[in-house]
Amino acid sequence: MNNWDDMRVFLAVARAESLTGAAPVLQMDPATLSRRIARLEHALGAVLFVKSPQGYALTDLGERMRDRAAEAESHLSLAFDEGQGASAALSGQIRIGAPDGVANFLLPQVCAAIQADNRELEVQVLALPRVVNLSRREADMAITVSPPAAGRLSVDKITDYHLHLATRADEPAIETLADLRGRAIVGYIPDMIFDKELDYLGALGKQGVHLASNSVAVQLQMIRRAGVGIVHDFALPFAPELRRVLTDQISLTRSFYLVRHASDRQSDRLSRFADALTSGLQAEVVRLERIARLTGGALI
Structure with a gap:
């Protein structure tokens, strides 16, 4: 070479x-x-x-x-x-791998704020319906819903987040699980669930779904049409016609983790970006979930 x-x-x-x-x-x-x-x-x-x-x-x-x-x-x-230098603004290119729910509803706001403070920085978001392969350097860091079990990786918990059953506010009332009969259930394509934490069917007591996608964003659009499904609370402000239902019976908590190469902890630049990313995500989840509680917390 x-x-x-x-x-x-x-x-x-x-x-x-x-x-x-x-x-x-x-x-x-x-x-x-x-x-x-x-x-x-x-x-x-x-x-x-x-x-x-x-x-x-x-x-x-x-x-x-x-x-x-x-x-x-x-x-x-x-x-x-x-x-x-440690005091300089961040510059160069940094790529983040993330599930599409994070990529669609959280990262645009958070990354835009970081880039606004670091004008020479280029932030790339790699949205994939699978685990990003850091060993192949597909990205500089990745957001996951489960901590990886192997590899020379550094893992830090970012924050918890919450999910609830949601449907359109103008649909017939859902007051018990029995009211789900006859409704179009939206969820993941079963054989394309890449992390066990994304398998929500057990919470619904269902064996399958009627409308499915490997994309959280597509699932949200399906629910907005006429379906019922598990939705991230932080996504609900982007679909104001939806309301959470059965919140006392179905309430899920999951976590986001920031995964990096262990050697990258020596990089002041990447560490500073990771700190800004983590604090930005924590604040954005709190902000959006608060909106969801205020506008969609009541049973329909």
Whole structure:
């Protein structure tokens, strides 16, 4: 490998597992990336990717090289932090991976406030209906609903949040669980629930749903039409026609965690951002849940 630019191209393709996925990250066209990868493999005298119509999969050598390159990238980031100085405004790019509920209803406000105080900072939100793979450096940090059980990761609890059953205010009254009969139940696609904390059917005593999506935002839109489902309290202010129901019988509490590479705790820049992100999320959950209680806390 001749220089850091070659490493940057290699890492981007390795993480995206395709040329088209890496192209916007590097601001290069796929044809140029293909030539760059071919030139790199020729210089090394080794194959780094298995190419197919499905994308670019790393060989065993490619995986080992990716891990080393990611480690070097982390050290370069720390060097950048030292040069930036602890008192300076944050700059550069920081990517956060998050479930789409957080990404849709919390992060836009929180990230906008952080960026307003750090004009040279670029904040990217990677919204995925799955756990973000930090080991592949898909993101600099991730928000999860369960603390990871393995990996060289640093985990800090951000805050608890609450969920309740909700439906349209103009729908027939729901005063008992029996009133759910005949209603369209909205929820996750069962075989696409990526975390056990997202399985809410037990609270409803139901075996399945009638309208399903792997996206919290889509579920909310389904409930807004004519359904009933478990909704994050912090999402309710974005759907004022909905009201919480059966709050004394169905009330769920879950938690958000901030997950980072353990080595990134040495980064003043990332740590300062993580602190701002955590405090911003805590305040935003409190603010939005208070609105939900004031406008949708009564039984219908």
